[in-house]
Amino acid sequence: MSKAIFLCAISNINSGTCNEDCKFCSQSVKYKADIERYIQKPIDAIVEEAKAARASGALGFCLVTANKGIDDKILKFVCDVARAVQAEVPELRLIACNGTASVEQLLTLKEAGVKAYNHNLETAEAFYPTVCTTHPWRERYETCENVNKAGLKLITGGIFGMGETQADRISMLEALKSLKPTSVPLNFYHHNPALPLSPNPLTTDEALGLITLAKEIISDADRIMVAGGRELMFGARQSEIFEAGANSIVIGNYLTTQGRDKQSDLEMLKTLGLEVAKKV
Numbered sequence: 125m126s127k128a129i130f131l132c133a134i135s136n137i138n139s140g141t142c143n144e145d146c147k148f149c150s151q152s153v154k155y156k157a158d159i160e161r162y163i164q165k166p167i168d169a170i171v172e173e174a175k176a177a178r179a180s181g182a183l184g185f186c187l188v189t190a191n192k193g194i195d196d197k198i199l200k201f202v203c204d205v206a207r208a209v210q211a212e213v214p215e216l217r218l219i220a221c222n223g224t225a226s227v228e229q230l231l232t233l234k235e236a237g238v239k240a241y242n243h244n245l246e247t248a249e250a251f252y253p254t255v256c257t258t259h260p261w262r263e264r265y266e267t268c269e270n271v272n273k274a275g276l277k278l279i280t281g282g283i284f285g286m287g288e289t290q291a292d293r294i295s296m297l298e299a300l301k302s303l304k305p306t307s308v309p310l311n312f313y314h315h316n317p318a319l320p321l322s323p324n325p326l327t328t329d330e331a332l333g334l335i336t337l338a339k340e341i342i343s344d345a346d347r348i349m350v351a352g353g354r355e356l357m358f359g360a361r362q363s364e365i366f367e368a369g370a371n372s373i374v375i376g377n378y379l380t381t382q383g384r385d386k387q388s389d390l391e392m393l394k395t396l397g398l399e400v401a402k403k404v
């Protein structure tokens with residue numbers, strides 16, 4: 125892995141409308157978390173976000189929808205957004221994150237300019253029924269296989285700190301490795317009081333150890349990304365995630381939580397002598 129840090133920004137182009145019951149997700153309608161909810165963000169607003177992301181050094185721009193999977197309406201919307209962003213900010217590498225998807229749907233996204241697809245395994249197969257009862261883990265794995273079949277780059281990772289055991293974490297990392305992802309987003313559960321899970325019990329040292337473990341196990345991945353929960357989990361020790369093995373971060377806000385301001389992250393990288401990646 126190179127020293128350059130890959131920056132990725134995310135846009136929740138549809139928010140808080142999912143009928144699934146994932147206990148870690150404030151976008152589920154079941155838990156009534158206090159978040160913004162809308163069916164479709166206006167495309168011109170998404171294009172403005174893309175321009176701001178690129179201006180901050182982001183190379184990846186992820187179009188996220190909050191549903192179990194893609195239907196015709198979502199597919200058309202994501203394709204329309206992808207084309208609009210590509211026309212205005214062609215330097216950005218477009219990523220889609222729209223849940224369960226068939227090879228055919230993924231090929232349609234590819235035609236619209238999407239280069240990579242993000243679908244997380246979230247946790248170990250054995251632990252998954254504890255955090256979600258409305259769909260099986262295997263379906264998540266199969267969508268990741270479809271991404272590979274469609275010839276898109278696969279981005280898949282998970283969440284730590286939901287009550288899983290260390291054996292569950294290793295099981296998830298082994299499953300991720302078997303899918304040969306290009307990038308592995310590691311999220312650290314950010315508790316919302318509306319959700320039924322207990323707050324994240326991990327210490328910062330344990331979380332840093334998990335980044336190192338992910339890098340060791342999924343050694344073929346181009347990027348180990350620290351995504352959601354970074355600010356809460358690492359606090360003043362943010363910079364240690366790079367020594368631990370991360371070479372990618374999400375810049376700006378997350379789907380339903382605020383991130384650090386972009387400038388603070390850029391200054392942190394400069395202070396550490398790390399470059400912002402200029403190409404994929």
Ligand code: SF4
Nearest residue numbers: 142144146149152190
């Ligand atoms: S399927 Fe995705 S969007 Fe829906 S509740 Fe689960 S994690 Fe959230």
